[in-house]
């Protein structure tokens with residue numbers, strides 16, 4: 001009698017632990033791993049702000065507003081720098097794509113058509129990977145919550 005009660009308690013405790021574990025795994029899968037560019041990480045965002053102002057603001061604008069008439073080709077046939085705030089299309093891209101474009105530029109055949117010419121420089125050799133993630137965290141911090149969520153969902157489902 002005694003031992004069977006103990007066994008029942010044991011089984012109940014084990015089932016509970018298992019359920020808890022399954023719950024944790026499911027919630028982790030739904031949220032995904034934290035992005036390496038986290039707009040809620042204030043210290044990362046402040047590092048990113050400094051890097052942005054030194055390396056990106058000249059073209060993409062101090063307030064991330066982009067160049068004037070950014071949808072129209074320049075006389076040289078290339079595109080102006082687009083805004084990185086909510087009015088641009090930066091948030092339409094996954095984290096890995098934004099990281100890749102910043103590190104390697106608009107690499108023809110990978111991030112652009114094979115004969116594409118672009119004024120977006122590659123930052124490989126200038127910025128470390130961590131600095132690139134920080135600058136992306138700063139850019140994301142300008143997006144309203146719903147765009148952050150949309151871009152995060154895209155990142156989770158299209159890696």
Ligand code: HEC
Nearest residue numbers: 055056059079080081082089090098101102118119120121
């Ligand atoms: C010399 C000017 C210049 C600088 C400096 C520059 N960019 Fe760009 N960037 C561009 C141009 C121009 C484009 C658009 C390229 C095209 O469409 O051909 C662009 C495009 C991009 C895109 C793609 C956006 C999209 O929606 O497709 C990202 C991401 C980006 N830049 C990030 C950065 C970051 C981060 C920095 C700073 C570390 C930076 N850029 C610095 C000129 C620049």
